[in-house]
Amino acid sequence: MMITIRDVAEKAQTSIATVSRVLNNLGGYSEQKKIEVLKAVDELGYESNAIARSMIVKKTNTIGVVFPNISSMLTYEFLNGIEDVTYKNNFNVIVSYTYSQPERMMKALRMLYEKRVDGIIFTSDVVNDEYLKYFEKIDIPVVFLSTKSDNSSIPYVKVNDFNAAYDATEYLIRNGHNTIGMISGNPEDPIAGFPRLEGYKSALKKANLPIEENLIRYGYDFNFEDGKNKFRELVDTNPDMTAIFAASDEMASGAITAAHQMDIEIPNQISIMGFDNTMIAEIAYPALTTLAQPLRKMGSEAVKLLLKNIDGEKFENEVILPHSIKERQSVKKIN
Known part of the structure; x- marks a missing residue:
């Protein structure tokens, strides 16, 4: 039998209104009455009806998160950061995976x-015009995580991919490497593919090193298989190459x-x-030296930004978090 708020009121010998005020922490009752209601x-094992309550307060305490890839280590790190904040703020999370397919993305957004x-x-996905039009139509707060749109004022949290790739390449140069290959993402990807490629090229140019297309191979999903296949191609065609910068840890692990x-x-x-x-950098052998994004913090900051938006507080439209170099054992210093 379903226990109702009326049952709680009868057992506590008080009114339904008082029970409601206690459960919603609204005040207007004695401490003794609060103890009796909670007892x-x-x-009785009463559970409040969250759906009914949300219809009254116009809030469900639920956020939706869309990821392009279920198996990515990025997804794992971002979600940990998201859950850190939602749990503390009594919010629930609905997660959907779209595999970077526009049709699946629209279905996921409509479901949310x-x-x-x-x-x-x-x-972590490219933001097209169809998505932007839908966000405008539904008129609920949205935050971009590890992506952005130059055609929208929607707030975002990310690192500067160009600067990060520049610093990763410059690190290899400082360690004595002059012939450096790159396993790049899709150069038509404006979020991570193109900026990381341009950061690599800019570091070479600054060091007066030639930019050779033969030293660059392009993947499309930043994944393990791309890393394996493109490494073989680079080694077969560049016998003098001493280092490779991979545009993701999964690519580097494949290499x-x-x-x-x-x-x-x-x-x-x-x-x-x-x-x-990501975690894959630590378990690779040898352990992977990598450009570190603060992935968990990025997830946390995205939720904090979203909650401020939901509550009508002031928030920043752009949150750029610092990156760093994490030194392990996969890079050799050349004298």
């Missing part, structure tokens, strides 16, 4: 709107695996630099 709630989420975190299969010692024969500092 009745506990003994139908669930009456209070806000949405849109993560290390290919190197083991080809009996190439990392870093004695070729150094490898990653990008992200």
Whole structure:
């Protein structure tokens, strides 16, 4: 039998209004009455109807998060940061995976709107005009995480991908490497592909090193298989290459695996630099030196930004978090 608020009121010998005020922490009752109501709630096993309450207060204490990839280590790190903040603020999270497919993305966004989420975190995907029009139509708070749109004022949290890639390449140069390959993302990706590629090229140019297209290979999903395949291509065509900058840790891990299969010692024969500092960087062998994004903090900051928006507080439209170099064992210093 379903226990109702009326049952709680009868057991606590008070009114339904008083029970409601106690449960919603609204005041207007004695401490003794509060104890009696909470005792009745506990003994009866009463659970308040969140749906009914949300219809009254126009708030569900739920946010939606859309990710392009379920298996990505980025997803794991971002979600940990998101959960850190939502848990402390009594919010629930609905997660949807879109595999970077526009049709699946629109379906996910419509589902979240139908669930009456209070806000949405849109993560690590290119923001097209169709998405922007839908965000404008539904008129609920949205925050971009690890992406942005130059055609929108929607707030975002990310690192500066150009500067981060520049610093990763410059680190290899400082360690004595002059012939540096790159396993890049899709150069038509304006969020991470193009900026990281341009950061690599800019660091070479600043050091008066030639930018050779033969030293660049392009992947499309920043994934392990891209890293394996493109490493083999780079090694086969560039015998003088001493280092590779991979545009993600998963790519770098794929490159290390290919190197083991080809009996190439990392870093004695070729150094490898990653990008992200996900868990995979620590478990790779040798452990991966990488450009570290503060991934968990990025997830946390995105939620904080969203909650301020939901509550009508002032918030920043742009949050750029600092990156760093995480040194491990995959880069060799050349005298």
